[in-house]
Amino acid sequence: MTTLTNEKIIEIAKDVATANNINFASVVTAPAIDSAGSEAVEIKFLLTPGSSQAIMGETSARTVSQLIQKLADAGEGRFPIVRYEEQVASSRS
Amino acid sequence: MPPPDPEHLFEQADALAAGQEARQADLRRAISAAYYGLFHFTLTAATDLVVGADGRSSARYSLVYRSVDHSRLRTLCSQLSGTKPQNLPLPSIGLGSIADFARIAGHLYELRNLADYDPSRNFTSDEAKLAISDARQAITWFQGGTKEQQEAFLTLLLFKSR
Numbered sequence: 185m186t187t188l189t190n191e192k193i194i195e196i197a198k199d200v201a202t203a204n205n206i207n208f209a210s211v212v213t214a215p216a217i218d219s220a221g222s223e224a225v226e227i228k229f230l231l232t233p234g235s236s237q238a239i240m241g242e243t244s245a246r247t248v249s250q251l252i253q254k255l256a257d258a259g260e261g262r263f264p265i266v267r268y269e270e271q272v273a274s275s276r277s
Numbered sequence: 278m279p280p281p282d283p284e285h286l287f288e289q290a291d292a293l294a295a296g297q298e299a300r301q302a303d304l305r306r307a308i309s310a311a312y313y314g315l316f317h318f319t320l321t322a323a324t325d326l327v328v329g330a331d332g333r334s335s336a337r338y339s340l341v342y343r344s345v346d347h348s349r350l351r352t353l354c355s356q357l358s359g360t361k362p363q364n365l366p367l368p369s370i371g372l373g374s375i376a377d378f379a380r381i382a383g384h385l386y387e388l389r390n391l392a393d394y395d396p397s398r399n400f401t402s403d404e405a406k407l408a409i410s411d412a413r414q415a416i417t418w419f420q421g422g423t424k425e426q427q428e429a430f431l432t433l434l435l436f437k438s439r
Contacts, residue, residue, distance in 0.1 A: 218387055218390075219347075219348075219351065219386065219387055219390040220348070220351075224387070236403035236406070236407065237403075239407070240406065240407060240410040241410045241413070241414055242414050242417075244407045244410060244411055244414075245377070245381055245410070245411040245414035245415060245418075246377070246414075248380065248381060248384055248411060249376075249377040249380040249381055252358050252380040252383075252384060253358060253359060253360060253376075253380060255358075256358035256359035256360075257359050257360050263355060263358075263383070263387060264384075265384070265387050265388065265391065266384060267388075267404060268403065268404055268407050269401065269404065270401065270403050
C-alpha cells in the first residue's frame with residue numbers, strides 16, 4: 185500500500201482548504217485505524233476562532249470530498265478521516 | 278411502514294448538537310444520526326429503483342432494503358474516492374456530483390465509527406454540526422446527479438461487480 189508522507193498530505197490538505205476559502209491556522213495528521221481495521225490517516229484542520237459557522241454546508245463537504253479525491257489520485261492507500269477543530273479565542277486580560 | 282425519513286434523523290442530530298452544554302454522548306449520537314440519515318436516504322433510493330416507491334410497505338421492499346449493509350456502502354464509496362475509478366461500469370459522463378456524495382458517505386461512516394466506538398476521541402458541537410451539514414449537502418449532490426448517474430451508483434451498490 186502506498187502511503188504519502190505527512191508533509192505531502194498536509195500540503196495537499198492546505199491546498200484544498202485554501203481553494204475553498206477555509207480559514208485555518210494549521211493542519212495536523214495522525215495515524216488512525218479505519219472501520220475495517222486497516223491503517224487510516226486522520227487529518228485535522230485547526231480552524232481560526234469563529235470560522236466553523238462560515239464553512240457549514242457546501243464548503244465543508246466540498247473540502248472533505250476534494251481532499252479524499254486528491255489523496256486517492258496521489259496514490260494514498262489509507263482512508264483519510266477529516267476532522268475540524270476550531271481554536272478557542274484567547275481571552276483578553 | 279415507510280423507511281426512516283433522513284430529514285427526521287438530521288433534525289434529531291441538530292437538536293443533540295445544538296446545546297451549549299451538549300455532552301459527549303449527545304455529540305456522538307448527533308454524528309451517528311447524521312450518518313444514518315445519509316445511509317437510510319441511500320437505501321431508500323436503491324430500493325425505490327428496484328421495487329418502486331409505491332411498494333414501500335411490502336415485504337419485498339424490506340428484503341431489498343435490508344440487503345445492503347454498511348460495509349457494502351463503505352466499500353463502494355472507497356472505490357469511488359479517486360477521479361478515475363478502475364474496473365467499475367460507470368456512465369460515459371462519469372458520476373459527477375454522485376462521486377462527491379459517495380466520498381461524503383464513506384467519510385461519515387468512518388467518522389460515525391469513531392463517534393460510536395472510539396472512547397479516546399472527543400467531539401465538539403461545531404464538528405457535529407459540520408457532520409450534519411455535510412450529510413445534508415451530500416443528499417443535495419446526489420439529487421443533482423442525472424438519472425443515469427444516480428442509477429449507476431445505486432446499481433453498483435446493490436449488485437457486486439464480478
